[in-house]
Amino acid sequence: MAAFSRAKHRWKRDNLFRVLTRNLTGKYDYDLVVIGGGSGGLACSKEAALVGQKVAVLDYVEPSVKGTKWGLGGTCVNVGCIPKKLMHQAALLGTAVKDAKKYGWQIPEPIFHDWATMAEAVQNHVRSLNWGHRVDHLLSLDISLFFMGYEQMLFPFPLNQTILTAKDIVIATGGRPNVLQIPGAMEHGITSDDIFWLRKSPGKTIIVLNSSDVALECAGFLTGIGLDTTVMVRSIALRGFDQQMAVLVTDYMEAYGTKFAWKCIPKKVEKLTSGALQVTWMEINTSKEYQDTYDCILWAVGRAPETKLLGLDKLGVQINKETGKIIVRPDESTSVPNIYAFGDIAEGRPELTPTAIKAGKLLAHRLAGRSSELMNYHSVATTVFTPLEYGCVGLSEEEAEKRHGKDGIEVYHAFYKPLEFTVAERDAGQCYLKVVCEREGDQKILGLHFTGPNAGELMQGFALSLKCGATYSHLLQTVGIHPTCAEEVIKVNITKRSGLDATVTGC
Numbered sequence: 001m002a003a004f005s006r007a008k009h010r011w012k013r014d015n016l017f018r019v020l021t022r023n024l025t026g027k028y029d030y031d032l033v034v035i036g037g038g039s040g041g042l043a044c045s046k047e048a049a050l051v052g053q054k055v056a057v058l059d060y061v062e063p064s065v066k067g068t069k070w071g072l073g074g075t076c077v078n079v080g081c082i083p084k085k086l087m088h089q090a091a092l093l094g095t096a097v098k099d100a101k102k103y104g105w106q107i108p109e110p111i112f113h114d115w116a117t118m119a120e121a122v123q124n125h126v127r128s129l130n131w132g133h134r135v136d137h138l139l140s141l142d143i144s145l146f147f148m149g150y151e152q153m154l155f156p157f158p159l160n161q162t163i164l165t166a167k168d169i170v171i172a173t174g175g176r177p178n179v180l181q182i183p184g185a186m187e188h189g190i191t192s193d194d195i196f197w198l199r200k201s202p203g204k205t206i207i208v209l210n211s212s213d214v215a216l217e218c219a220g221f222l223t224g225i226g227l228d229t230t231v232m233v234r235s236i237a238l239r240g241f242d243q244q245m246a247v248l249v250t251d252y253m254e255a256y257g258t259k260f261a262w263k264c265i266p267k268k269v270e271k272l273t274s275g276a277l278q279v280t281w282m283e284i285n286t287s288k289e290y291q292d293t294y295d296c297i298l299w300a301v302g303r304a305p306e307t308k309l310l311g312l313d314k315l316g317v318q319i320n321k322e323t324g325k326i327i328v329r330p331d332e333s334t335s336v337p338n339i340y341a342f343g344d345i346a347e348g349r350p351e352l353t354p355t356a357i358k359a360g361k362l363l364a365h366r367l368a369g370r371s372s373e374l375m376n377y378h379s380v381a382t383t384v385f386t387p388l389e390y391g392c393v394g395l396s397e398e399e400a401e402k403r404h405g406k407d408g409i410e411v412y413h414a415f416y417k418p419l420e421f422t423v424a425e426r427d428a429g430q431c432y433l434k435v436v437c438e439r440e441g442d443q444k445i446l447g448l449h450f451t452g453p454n455a456g457e458l459m460q461g462f463a464l465s466l467k468c469g470a471t472y473s474h475l476l477q478t479v480g481i482h483p484t485c486a487e488e489v490i491k492v493n494i495t496k497r498s499g500l501d502a503t504v505t506g507c
């Protein structure tokens, strides 16, 4: 790590900042001010510093409604991908312990999971990442970091506040979870911003879902560590994903022990004298009301972008009134010169860490005049970390059909059994893959979908092949690695159109 003098850096707290893209002298404090120290903002600022720009980062974490706070690094590090994946791992280990007995391990019964131990370990890891971001990344690159960077940018000229001037301003303030507007929701519910920071087990939990992957992932790890978990779904799960795959994911979860209340909406939450939360909900089709008690209610009803407090309207930065997100062009520019936005705050961008990071790095290069390369948001692979993981890249079958017509696509598919499921006698009924291709010519692959163990690891490699324009014949030319689940992808040969049984048999 480069030596640094702490005094050289401005570590300020309890300050409000306003950021100007112009001043009267034509000189700026910084080449670039980045608002938001999350995945995208930090990547952009670090890259800008590496190519010689003078950079400041402003980060501010508004505590959750339950008062949960965290450090530098944004959603992914503190309340997103990292703690989520670690808790998913805790759940997978629970399943592995059950499998282990079939493999000869003598495990004394009963086994149980201790939330406090898991939470402390996960939180300690997150804190180490917060520190790493500050010291190893920002300080060693001479990037000024300000906490409480906030409030209206630009006009009117502020009084009694610190003003930073910069040639360019980048907004990467991400989003925060919504809470439903029903009686008791705010007082008694928590969101994903809280679940990873609970010191005590949430106990019997109901998760109200608005089609998001986050809700299913949380339900998956809570079930996996042995908690009574229910998911309430208004319409469908995993909107925007291939719906055949979504059904496989939720079917597996139901068999795994997660309860589902389909086509239901919550009406109110009350706290009983016992301390339990009484939730009343309605079944949409019958309008019948039901009640049950829970220890915890978790809202997973979408996320709202953090644009409210930035005063963007006063600047004329165009916002989508429906979503609240900033409207951006392909080069991440907004309707106001020298102001850019990307990551979760920007309209139409995938809400994923790697896209925010990549977009931020490319923007830093363009702003420094080092490159003109734009971010390519097409065919970004992703994985839903549910008990049976679901990885995908490219188009869903529905989207491919919409674009190319039913007769314009060929779908190869297979139900396969992971070898590790056999001895463990695990049901592999939902382990499935499909390759959606153009029907004509070389049969270019349009989308690839896979449910099974280590879906994320598998999908990353196939994402590269799609970037290189892989076709179905490329799959056939590829030799598999045996015995793996990934080899099933390159062996797939049954088309949906044929109607033949797609169950893989033998080696």
Ligand code: FAD
Residues within 6 Å of the ligand: 035, 036, 037, 038, 039, 040, 041, 058, 059, 060, 061, 062, 073, 074, 075, 076, 077, 079, 080, 081, 082, 084, 148, 149, 150, 151, 172, 173, 174, 175, 192, 214, 306, 309, 310, 342, 343, 344, 345, 350, 351, 352, 353, 354, 356
């Ligand atoms: P963020 O990381 O949210 O950073 C924004 C930063 O700006 C925050 O630090 C915020 O406090 C700060 N800020 C807000 N307002 C202001 C202001 N006015 N002034 C200064 N600072 C401000 N993605 C994946 O790729 N894989 C996953 O497995 C995955 N899992 C997820 C699980 C959960 C539970 C959640 C909620 C998200 C998950 N995501 C995942 C999504 C991913 O975390 C986000 O897409 C990513 O963090 C977006 O990065 P960003 O830089 O746009 O915003």
